[in-house]
Amino acid sequence: MERNTEKKRLKIKRKIQEENEPGKYVRLNKPGGSQDEGNKVKKFEKKLKLEKKLKKLKSEVMSSDNEESEVKTTELSPISQELDINKVLNQLNFDKPSIISGIHALFKILEQKKNENQLLDLDTPIFLLLSSFKVPICPARTVRLPLKHMLHDEDSTVCFIVSDVDGIIKKEHEKVAEYYEKLFIEKGVETKINKILPLHELKTEYNEFEMKRKLLATYDVFFVDGKISKYVSKHLGKIFYKKRRLPIPIRMEHGMAQKMKYAMLRTSINIQGHGNSYSVQIGHCHMKVMEIFENILTACEALAKEFPGGWENIKVVNLKTDLSMAVPLYISLKNPDEIQVPKIRGKRAKSCNVYSDELSTKNNSKVTVYPSGRVLVEQLSAKKRKRNN
CATH class of the missing domain: 3.30.190.20 (Ribosomal protein L1/L10, rRNA-binding domain)
Known part of the structure; x- marks a missing residue:
């Protein structure tokens, strides 16, 4: 355990020296060093932790709703x-x-x-x-x-909104539809699907209100891949919500054919x-x-x-x-x-947590990140510094 921690400290020291003198590689053979180098290592470690927290919080805020x-x-x-x-x-x-x-x-x-x-x-x-x-x-x-x-008979028209496929260009909507047609046959889906609508086609061709209204009038039932259901519901907007025609999320896993029957x-x-x-x-x-x-x-x-x-x-x-x-x-x-x-x-989202830590780039300062994305930097007084210490 001690060897692993010393190796990590050596790597951090090398990163600090490369930032101070770019282009040079300084080999640190012995652990330890001066007190200033130890303080720099601690500050650098805190900076890395804070950057990780900020990245994680940003991704959670972007993916989750209010x-x-x-x-x-x-x-x-x-x-x-x-x-x-x-x-x-x-x-x-x-x-x-x-x-x-x-x-x-x-x-x-x-x-x-x-x-x-x-x-x-x-x-x-x-x-x-x-x-x-x-x-x-x-x-x-x-x-x-x-x-x-x-509520729907055999003549009802069905539209399935699917996510884009890795390895296929997003603009090639026909190839994406062919890929999912083969996938539905493999999964044993018996429900007749009249339209396979890729996510890229939905975002580009059905972005205006009139096009969304035509899409709503064309099909009776809407399904959507469970991975993109939250984004699709937001994109389709209130016209689908008021008509109670929001797409039904279906997980693209085993038992997909049975889930579609239950959804109907x-x-x-x-x-x-x-x-x-x-x-x-x-x-x-x-x-x-x-x-x-x-x-x-x-x-x-x-x-x-x-x-x-x-x-x-x-x-x-x-x-x-x-x-x-x-x-x-x-x-x-x-x-x-x-x-x-x-x-x-309701279930409290992970992004609702408030993160706060000491700011390494500014002396005697504290940074707080809120779920809304607001960042607050505070100057610590002498009393607060004593409490924290």
């Missing part, structure tokens, strides 16, 4: 195809006849407006509208809920601490009544676990579309004073 504005997604897990209807009804205090009659009432409203608006020939989405007793205190996040029946059986809800109203899509107008009923039960069962405060915090559940009034399905008669405000803390 905790409050971060959009978090839950991992995809296998969905049980067996739904115990009676168990879920008792757990959520639902009444099966009232829910089915509510779905029939919504379809009657849609039939009345079908003659007035021809857009109902398309898949008009059906939403669950939720209202909570208390506004939760939590960071913004996107929760993906399981469904019994898929999911819907998303945006949970924020700014209000008590939330909406989640659970079907469309061309689905059957029992399919929508089973999707409602499956989504609400997951909401009881994922929603801040649990099912006790949910006051009203309505069923509606963009063209109809809300049809009530569930109303809670609990006393709001008995329910506490749910508080959820």
